[in-house]
Each structure stands twice: as structure tokens, then as C-alpha cells.
Amino acid sequence: MKRVALVGLGTMGPGIAARMARGGLEVIATDTSGAAIERARAMLPVVRTVMDRLGIEPPPEGEAEIRFATGLREAVEGADLVLENVPEHAEIKASVYREIDGLIGPETIVATDTSGIPITKLQAGISNPARFVGMHWSNPPHIIPMIEVIAGEATAPETVGAIRNLIRSLGLLPVVVKKDVPGFVENRVLYALLREVVDLVERGVIDPEDADTCVSWGIGYKIAVIGPMALLDMAGLDIYRSVSSFLNADLCNRSDIAPLVEAKTGAGRLGLKTGGGIYDYDADAIADLQADRADKLIAIRRILEEGA
Ligand SMILES: NC(=O)C1=CN([C@@H]2O[C@H](COP(=O)(O)OP(=O)(O)OC[C@H]3O[C@@H](n4cnc5c(N)ncnc54)[C@H](O)[C@@H]3O)[C@@H](O)[C@H]2O)C=CC1
Ligand SMILES: Cc1ncc(C(=O)O)c(C(=O)O)c1O
DSSP, rough: OOOEEEOOOOOHHHHHHHHHHTOEEEEEOOOOOOOHHHHHHHHHHHHHHHHHHOOOOTTOOOOEEEEEESHHHHTTOOEEEEOOOOSSOOHHHHHHHHHHHTSSSOOOOEEESSSSOOOOHHHTTSSOOGGGGEEEEOTTTTOOOEEEOOOTTTOOOOHHHHHHHHHTTOEEEEEEEOOTTTTTTTTHHHHHHHHHHHHHHHTSSSSSHHHIIIIIIIIHHHHTTTTTHHHHHHHOOOHHHHHHHHGGSSSSSOOOOOOHHHHHHTOOOGGGTTBBBBBOOOOGGGHHHHHHHHHHHHHHHHHHHHHO
């Protein structure tokens, strides 16, 4: 696999483009928004510096080029892989698949970075579903090494194998999800946690800052080293059995969107990208906050990879 077309340059696209180019893949990236293309172009030096600090080396042939295209036709022409990164709405994704369908060859793989729309549903809108697959990166994609690979009912095993091998060749960690369940694995786990934390904050059990301290220093720090299944063994399955016998029934099980989230999104408070969400952000301090987070993620990743 040599050439990748990346469609969508919002939160995820620029980091993915940079990571793939660092791995030697020629990237042609596009977005319907000219502003998004310019923002992505401007982000590349910062992202490359973070990858340098992570010690992510290019292959002997060197880092590949990233080009920006203003239209889908130019972006996907000659691509071995088209990676779709447009918003998480099935209809928007379907319109992209309809548009590229006539522009790509039978060998081109189309992958989606959907956070959790079933692949079987998305691949129904493409004429070669055997070459369609989920490739779910985690944010920030130039730092987090794990990528989920998900087959839909019509995905060929060779397509899964090709994407898994591609991820390995980039020095990243593919995890093949064996069933096409909504949210796959990473987001099922993350959203179980987020649902509970939002509920606890909403019910006044804890303030947002203390919830973050509790989860980051109590669970997050430990879980980076000891995964949840291994944690069960560390705690003892007898303990888990006793606690879960009364606690499971009391955990949040709401199936709608929490009022706190509806209120914030309704007021346009989407988080960092609008200058405020759960917390408020000073526009001048956002770059420093992101740099500080990148520094810490780099330091933790080095230790996890190399040992203390
Ligand atoms: N934000 C996150 O933390 C993560 C998001 N994802 C998934 O990745 C995908 C992209 O997410 P984000 O980057 O957060 O979205 P975003 O909303 O930040 O960016 C999407 C970009 O797609 C562009 N776009 C819309 N329609 C287009 C079209 N027809 N052709 C080309 N470009 C088009 C928009 O202009 C925008 O720049 C979604 O499916 C999302 O669920 C996956 C992992 C993490
Ligand atoms: C809130 C949220 N939702 C989805 C994702 C994703 O992986 O798709 C993430 C992420 O961190 O990557 C996320 O934080």
C-alpha cells in the first residue's frame, strides 16, 4: 500500500495524515472546507515535532509527502486506500461513499474512522462492500498507538488482513474487533465510563474537577499499566463478584442523552473547539494546554514502551 486519500480534516484528519506520511505513505488529503485545509496545513509542523519527540522514525525511504486537494476526484485518484474522516452522521458518510464509488478501482480499500456506526450499515452504500472496513483511530491519532479494525458482514477477510498489516507496518497496534457491535470496543468502554461520570456530576455526587482527579489518578493511571481484565485478577474475582452483586443494579443505565449534555450542546458549549464546554478555556491558553497534554502523553508512552 503506497497512496492514501484522507477525506475530512477536522479534529482527527491532520494527525492521521501526518502519522501515515511519517510511516512512508503518500497522503492526499481533502475537505469541503477550505478553512479546515488551511488549519490542517498549519498544524503539521506541531504534529511532526510531537512525533519526533516520540521517536517515531520514518522508513529508510523517508517521510512521505502530504498534498492537499480541493476535490474528491483529485484526492482519490490512484489511491490504494481511502480513509473517510467526515462527521459522525451516517448520511454524510453515505454521500461521500456515493461520490467516490465511481472514482476508485476495484482494488481500492475504503476505510472509515467512524467512532461506532456499525460497518455493516455503512458498507450497504458502497458497490464493493468486500473492500470496506472500519479503521478506528483514537484521539490524538498521532500519539495514541492503538487502532481498532472492524469487519462488517460483507467485508472480506483479506481486507481486514491488509489493514491490520498496514497498521503494523506503521509501528502501531491493531486490535481486530470480532463482532460489528455499535461503538466497537473502545467506545463501548469509554461511553460506559462517561455515562456514569456525567450522571454522578449531574446528581451532585461530585464536582467535575474532582471527578477528573478521581478517574485519572484512581483508575486511569493504573489502567494504562494493568488492563481491565488483568485488573480483575489483581483485585480478585471474589471481590468483583461481591461488589458487582449490589453495585451493577445501581449504575446509571439511562439510554437517552443526559440533560447536562443536551444543555451544553444546545448552548453551543462543545468544549475546546468553542472555547468552553464542561470547563471554560482562555483562547490564548489552549495551545499551551494541548502542548502540556502532549508532553505528558509522550512521557507516559515512553515509559510504557521502554520501562521505567
Ligand atoms: N473527535 C474524536 O475524538 C474522534 C472522532 N472519530 C471519528 O472520526 C470522524 C471524524 O471526526 P472529527 O475529526 O472529530 O470530525 P470533525 O467534525 O472535527 O471534522 C470533520 C471534517 O469533515 C469535513 N467534511 C464534511 N463533509 C465532507 C465531505 N463531504 N467531504 C470532505 N470533507 C467533509 C468537515 O469540513 C470537517 O472538517 C467521525 O466519524 C468521528 O466519529 C474517531 C476517533 C476520535
Ligand atoms: C468522547 C469521545 N468519543 C469518541 C472517541 C473515539 O475514539 O471515537 C473519543 C476518543 O478519545 O478518541 C472520545 O474522546
